[in-house]
Amino acid sequence: xxxxxxxxxxxxxxxxxxxxxxxxxxxxxxxxxxxxxxxxxxxxxxxxxxxxxxxxxxxxxxxxxxxxxxxxxxxxxxxxxxxxxxxxxxxxxxxxxxxxxxxxxxxxxxxxxxxxxxxxxxxxxxxxxxxxxxxxxxxxxxxxxxxxxxxxxxxxxxxxxxxxxxxxxxxxxxxxxxxxxxxxxxxxxxxxxxxxxxxxxxxxxxxxxxxxxxxxxxxxx
Numbered sequence: 001x002x003x004x005x006x007x008x009x010x011x012x013x014x015x016x017x018x019x020x021x022x023x024x025x026x027x028x029x030x031x032x033x034x035x036x037x038x039x040x041x042x043x044x045x046x047x048x049x050x051x052x053x054x055x056x057x058x059x060x061x062x063x064x065x066x067x068x069x070x071x072x073x074x075x076x077x078x079x080x081x082x083x084x085x086x087x088x089x090x091x092x093x094x095x096x097x098x099x100x101x102x103x104x105x106x107x108x109x110x111x112x113x114x115x116x117x118x119x120x121x122x123x124x125x126x127x128x129x130x131x132x133x134x135x136x137x138x139x140x141x142x143x144x145x146x147x148x149x150x151x152x153x154x155x156x157x158x159x160x161x162x163x164x165x166x167x168x169x170x171x172x173x174x175x176x177x178x179x180x181x182x183x184x185x186x187x188x189x190x191x192x193x194x195x196x197x198x199x200x201x202x203x204x205x206x207x208x209x210x211x212x213x214x215x216x217x218x219x220x221x
Contacts, residue, residue: 003060004182014063034076044185085122111152114173118148142190145206161214
């Protein structure tokens with residue numbers, strides 16, 4: 001919403017920063033390798049999206065896609081991804097933090113049945129970035145999990161793994177709520193075969209990633 005309301009600030013944050021880094025890399029005799037974290041919000045539409053199927057529906061997505069074009073000027077891996085797990089940023093909680101904290105405190109929340117995604121756990125994402133740094137592939141790559149699901153199904157699966165009550169959590173759709181000011185993509189599920197083939201790995205199922213993250217919450221609760 002802030003990107004939509006303040007597009008110049010979105011440009012400075014998401015694009016200009018990458019321009020500064022890429023410009024510096026371009027001036028080096030032996031250019032360093034750049035890993036650029038992009039977003040799955042550049043996709044929309046009912047299917048598994050490959051890297052060439054970009055659909056920009058808000059200014060956040062536009063600014064992130066523009067940053068990809070800048071990052072591509074230098075030797076880089078551009079990762080379109082979405083992730084969840086315990087946040088280490090004191091000023092911003094993650095999706096799983098929000099669900100866990102809300103239901104632990106018996107607060108009422110709504111989760112979207114009509115928004116689909118295929119995120120990775122922060123741990124798996126970090127492991128994949130380590131692999132990328134060793135192999136240094138060049139290009140744009142989808143990096144997510146297999147068998148994505150709606151954010152509502154994600155929330156209920158996560159809560160079930162934690163044995164928390166779901167009484168205060170209800171399913172809804174984006175057109176039934178008033179608090180969203182900007183359009184969000186409905187289907188951001190990704191085809192990650194390009195990444196798997198290039199790096200020689202098999203990415204996990206989303207349900208297994210949820211189990212992995214839930215275990216972390218149980219151990220640190």
